[in-house]
Amino acid sequence: xxxxxxxxxxxxxxxxxxxxxxxxxxxxxxxxxxxxxxxxxxxxxxxxxxxxxxxxxxxxxxxxxxxxxxxxxxxxxxxxxxxxxxxxxxxxxxxxxxxxxxxxxxxxxxxxxxxxxxxxxxxxxxxxxxxxxxxxxxxxxxxxxxxxxxxxxxxxxxxxxxxxxxxxxxxxxxxxxxxxxxxxxxxxxxxxxxxxxxxxxxxxxxxxxxxxxxxxxxxxxxxxxxxxxxxxxxxxxxxxxxxxxxxxxxxxxxxxxxxxxxxxxxxxxxxxxxxxxxxxxxxxxxxxxxxxxxxxxxxxxxxxxxxxxxxxxxxxxxxxxxxxxxxxxxx
Amino acid sequence: xxxxxxxxxxxxxxxxxxxxxxxxxxxxxxxxxxxxxxxxxxxxxxxxxxxxxxxxxxxxxxxxxxxxxxxxxxxxxxxxxxxxxxxxxxxxxxxxxxxxxxxxxxxxxxxxxxxxxxxxxxxxxxxxxxxxxxxxxxxxxxxxxxxxxxxxxxxxxxxxxxxxxxxxxxxxxxxxxxxxxxxxxxxxxxxxxxxxxxxxxxxxxxxxxxxxxxxxxxxxxxxxxxxxxxxxxxxxxxxxxxxxxxxxxxxxxxxxxxxxxxxxxxxxxxxxxxxxxxxxxxxxxxxxxxxxxxxxxxxxxxxxxxxxxxxxxxxxx
Numbered sequence: 001x002x003x004x005x006x007x008x009x010x011x012x013x014x015x016x017x018x019x020x021x022x023x024x025x026x027x028x029x030x031x032x033x034x035x036x037x038x039x040x041x042x043x044x045x046x047x048x049x050x051x052x053x054x055x056x057x058x059x060x061x062x063x064x065x066x067x068x069x070x071x072x073x074x075x076x077x078x079x080x081x082x083x084x085x086x087x088x089x090x091x092x093x094x095x096x097x098x099x100x101x102x103x104x105x106x107x108x109x110x111x112x113x114x115x116x117x118x119x120x121x122x123x124x125x126x127x128x129x130x131x132x133x134x135x136x137x138x139x140x141x142x143x144x145x146x147x148x149x150x151x152x153x154x155x156x157x158x159x160x161x162x163x164x165x166x167x168x169x170x171x172x173x174x175x176x177x178x179x180x181x182x183x184x185x186x187x188x189x190x191x192x193x194x195x196x197x198x199x200x201x202x203x204x205x206x207x208x209x210x211x212x213x214x215x216x217x218x219x220x221x222x223x224x225x226x227x228x229x230x231x232x233x234x235x236x237x238x239x240x241x242x243x244x245x246x247x248x249x250x251x252x253x254x255x256x257x258x259x260x261x262x263x264x265x266x267x268x269x270x271x272x273x274x275x276x277x278x279x280x281x282x283x284x285x286x287x288x289x290x291x292x293x294x295x296x297x298x299x300x301x302x303x304x305x306x307x308x309x310x311x312x313x314x315x316x317x318x319x320x321x322x323x324x325x326x327x328x329x330x331x
Numbered sequence: 332x333x334x335x336x337x338x339x340x341x342x343x344x345x346x347x348x349x350x351x352x353x354x355x356x357x358x359x360x361x362x363x364x365x366x367x368x369x370x371x372x373x374x375x376x377x378x379x380x381x382x383x384x385x386x387x388x389x390x391x392x393x394x395x396x397x398x399x400x401x402x403x404x405x406x407x408x409x410x411x412x413x414x415x416x417x418x419x420x421x422x423x424x425x426x427x428x429x430x431x432x433x434x435x436x437x438x439x440x441x442x443x444x445x446x447x448x449x450x451x452x453x454x455x456x457x458x459x460x461x462x463x464x465x466x467x468x469x470x471x472x473x474x475x476x477x478x479x480x481x482x483x484x485x486x487x488x489x490x491x492x493x494x495x496x497x498x499x500x501x502x503x504x505x506x507x508x509x510x511x512x513x514x515x516x517x518x519x520x521x522x523x524x525x526x527x528x529x530x531x532x533x534x535x536x537x538x539x540x541x542x543x544x545x546x547x548x549x550x551x552x553x554x555x556x557x558x559x560x561x562x563x564x565x566x567x568x569x570x571x572x573x574x575x576x577x578x579x580x581x582x583x584x585x586x587x588x589x590x591x592x593x594x595x596x597x598x599x600x601x602x603x604x605x606x607x608x609x610x611x612x613x614x615x616x617x618x619x620x621x622x623x624x625x626x627x628x629x630x631x632x633x634x635x636x637x638x639x640x641x642x643x644x645x646x647x648x
Binding site: 066169250301302 | 356357358359360361362363365367369370372374376377378384441444447453455457459461463465467468469470471472473474527530531534539542545547550577578579580581583584587588594595605606615619622625626630633
């Protein structure tokens with residue numbers, strides 16, 4: 001306050017005050033010509049104050065909700081690091097007294113973690129990539145072409161979302177059990193791959209719908225420009241539409257990866273004996289009869305399943321690009 | 332060049348142009364071909380089979396299982412004999428009506444917040460992705476198991492809490508007690524806790540919608556915002572004139588997804604009922620009838636929602 005008054009008195013051109021000099025010393029390139037006067041004019045006005053208040057509100061909202069989301073998660077991590085004695089000990093609240101990796105070892109062993117992790121990752125990757133590509137194709141087809149039967153076809157896709165997957169499990173099982181003649185493809189990658197490649201995977205209708213809506217939201221001038229330049233529909237799709245759909249494709253990939261990773265409906269029916277996390281994780285309490293230890297093992301297993309997904313998300317979201325330039329569009 | 336094209340055009344007459352457009356539209360079939368194959372060879376046979384089950388009686392014996400056609404008996408039983416089913420469906424539908432707008436508005440708001448530039452944005456986005464993970468599949472089942480134990484332990488006396496399955500970490504029940512102690516007012520504490528509970532369930536069921544909105548917002552070209560700023564638009568105007576129309580098609584997807592998700596998630600009492608019957612081999616036919624009735628309810632609901640909201644959605648084509 002005092003400094004601001006000092007500046008208002010109008011002698012600022014002769015002497016910089018103490019803080020200005022200090023800032024200039026700390027980071028000369030940024031603060032060399034720092035002046036309270038200018039800073040004040042820029043920031044202490046209606047707009048600046050509003051911005052500042054919003055930043056505070058935003059901070060509170062984000063930290064508050066993050067806390068609500070993280071709290072159960074953190075509790076699980078803490079509990080999983082306790083020893084069996086810590087669990088029973090009433091005086092232990094947050095910080096384990098002894099701590100042990102017992103539950104981690106037990107959980108990793110019971111669910112065949114490393115083998116299941118690799119298999120789950122491969123299966124999820126295959127289905128996610130297939131579902132992403134098929135959804136892009138179909139979404140574009142529905143968004144920009146008027147072919148006969150389009151509406152009925154689209155209604156059927158919405159229907160695949162609405163019919164609960166467990167309803168069709170038995171007929172679906174029979175379908176893959178006798179895939180061609182008497183050949184069974186149950187317990188291989190094929191049921192998942194076939195379903196994903198034909199847009200029938202878990203919640204695949206949502207991705208197709210999502211891509212369709214996204215493409216419909218893109219300006220039509222984009223395709224038209226490409227057509228005028230002599231590109232065919234495929235060229236237009238690959239070189240003009242897809243580059244714009246990057247963020248949506250990543251989103252679809254993440255959803256389908258996550259849902260395949262945690263799915264039990266399709267996995268338990270179509271690949272019941274495959275060593276993947278969603279199958280093996282139900283064995284986590286094998287050989288443990290105490291309720292409290294079982295609970296802790298469930299918590300540990302949840303963390304073991306969630307953690308790889310968060311890493312995948314962390315990598316994928318780096319490719320979220322803000323407002324890529326619309327290639328070939330000049331307005 | 333355009334003059335040349337304009338001069339050429341009249342020669343091709345209308346018929347030529349039409350067939351060109353039709354030829355162009357045929358490419359649509361190629362784009363949706365995988366889906367057509369899937370529907371024709373897998374999905375449609377499978378749902379027809381499911382429908383056949385719903386109008387049959389299923390008998391399991393040594394040589395496998397057989398279906399005997401019984402007409403609409405299962406449907407009659409589902410609607411009029413099992414009185415609980417219809418009541419459960421109606422009740423859960425009414426509950427859903429309230430939650431849908433809250434979830435959508437919350438998701439839209441949070442997506443806009445997460446789209447802004449601030450320090451720690453990456454971390455915040457990762458944290459907000461957690462609800463997507465914990466609300467699905469096996470992890471959701473584990474969560475439910477935990478909360479069931481939670482309820483169990485809180486119904487017991489607290490001093491045997493640890494024996495009944497909860498670890499001695501500050502659990503949810505203790506957290507509630509703490510809030511009551513801090514606020515020193517039971518009624519007020521209940522209001523606060525109720526709001527927090529509600530907020531938590533909104534957060535866990537809006538993760539998907541948030542991510543969809545966020546990626547939609549991220550896809551809007553920055554040059555549009557720059558142009559708006561140059562023209563002197565305020566943040567409010569920019570939001571309503573650029574952000575909102577650009578992602579309005581996604582609002583419809585999110586709306587429909589929210590409806591379907593609320594109807595189909597395992598905690599929904601109607602779905603729980605169907606699942607219970609499905610796990611019982613002798614009731615499989617009845618469960619199929621339940622599913623078909625329920626599916627019609629959802630379909631009608633989605634149809635109404637689409638008709639109501641359709642006018643508000645802005646497409647570029």
